[in-house]
Amino acid sequence: MKKILLDTNSSSVLFRGKDSKLMDEVKSTEKIFISTIVIGELLTGFKAGSKEKENRTILEDFLDDYTTEIVDVTKESAEIYSQIKVFLRRKGTPIPNNDIWIASNVIESGAVLITYDKHFLRIPGLRIWENLKIN
Numbered sequence: 220m221k222k223i224l225l226d227t228n229s230s231s232v233l234f235r236g237k238d239s240k241l242m243d244e245v246k247s248t249e250k251i252f253i254s255t256i257v258i259g260e261l262l263t264g265f266k267a268g269s270k271e272k273e274n275r276t277i278l279e280d281f282l283d284d285y286t287t288e289i290v291d292v293t294k295e296s297a298e299i300y301s302q303i304k305v306f307l308r309r310k311g312t313p314i315p316n317n318d319i320w321i322a323s324n325v326i327e328s329g330a331v332l333i334t335y336d337k338h339f340l341r342i343p344g345l346r347i348w349e350n351l352k353i354n
Contacts, residue, residue, distance in 0.1 A: 220249045220250060221248050221249050222248070222249065222251075222252065222328065222330040222331065223244065223248050223250075223251055223252065223331050223332075223333050223348070224252040224253065224254065224321070224324060224325045224330040224332055224333065225251065225252070225333050226257060226333060226334035226335070227257045227264075227321075228336060229241060229334055229335060229348075230257060230261060230281075231261070233245060233281075234277045234278070240350045241333065241350075244348065244350070245333075248286065249286065250286060250288060250330075251286050252287075252289075252324070252330050253281075253282070253287060253288075253290065254289075254290050254292075254320065254321050254324040255289060256320045256324070257321060258278070258282075259317075260317060261274075262275075265278075290327070292320060292323075292324070296323040296326075297323070299322075299326050300320055303342055304316075304319055306342075306343070307319070307342070310341070312341045314338040314339070314341060314342075315338075318338065318339065319342075322339060322342050322345050326344065331346045331348055332345060332346065332348060333348045
């Protein structure tokens with residue numbers, strides 16, 4: 220089964236229809252995961268913008284799709300988070316905490332991360348979308 224987990228930036232790009240490769244990837248995927256962390260970041264962006272109601276509607280429609288599943292933080296993802304956090308600290312290559320939580324959800328769910336952020340490449344074993352556009 221082909222499974223992906225959308226990062227915040229890829230969710231935003233998807234909702235705006237700005238990347239045809241991303242659209243094709245999503246259409247060909249059997250299971251789409253989205254982390255509660257990503258939802259929180261999206262809602263924060265919506266509140267800061269001028270189209271909160273419109274953006275919330277797009278998000279809710281996406282979440283209501285039968286192929287989309289919300290991934291919560293669990294005890295297992297907390298364990299994975301701690302391993303990643305310590306690894307990155309020891310390497311001297313930190314990334315934002317929310318992105319470590321998102322990576323933990325990706326690893327726990329066995330999905331491929333769809334993102335445009337290159338700092339995720341610092342996490343060993345994290346499966347990342349091959350069409351990554353490096354930011």
